[in-house]
Amino acid sequence: MTQQQIEANATYQRALSRAKAQNLMIGAVGAFKTTGQKFYGVTSSANDTMYIVKVCGNTLACNCKAGMAGTMCKHRALVCNHIIEQSAKAKAQEAQLAEVMAEEPEAVAVPMMLRHDNTGPRLFR
Numbered sequence: 001m002t003q004q005q006i007e008a009n010a011t012y013q014r015a016l017s018r019a020k021a022q023n024l025m026i027g028a029v030g031a032f033k034t035t036g037q038k039f040y041g042v043t044s045s046a047n048d049t050m051y052i053v054k055v056c057g058n059t060l061a062c063n064c065k066a067g068m069a070g071t072m073c074k075h076r077a078l079v080c081n082h083i084i085e086q087s088a089k090a091k092a093q094e095a096q097l098a099e100v101m102a103e104e105p106e107a108v109a110v111p112m113m114l115r116h117d118n119t120g121p122r123l124f125r
């Protein structure tokens with residue numbers, strides 16, 4: 001890691017610690033209608049508002065004061081941590097599934113009663 005990366009990581013860790021200490025939460029997840037750009041709504045530590053953290057390619061942008069200035073804010077840190085954790089969890093689940101499938105492929109073949117896909121369960125096709 002370069003010195004710059006070490007410093008950036010330390011800034012991220014400090015921002016994440018603040019987010020956790022102040023009980024910030026991701027209260028909403030969605031995508032903007034026109035661009036399809038994904039966003040997370042993060043609760044504010046000061047009042048009942050939410051800040052919007054947008055996923056912009058490989059980066060995150062936040063509309064709080066610090067975020068607008070381009071610094072690593074606690075909202076971005078929280079979303080960044082969430083994405084890392086979700087990714088790790090998904091990888092672990094896939095690895096476990098792959099292991100089971102490799103050993104007994106029949107065990108994972110169960111009849112489909114309801115259609116479950118990204119749109120949620122449906123009774124009719």
Ligand SMILES: [Zn+2]
Binds near residue numbers: 051066073075
């Ligand atoms: Zn922010």
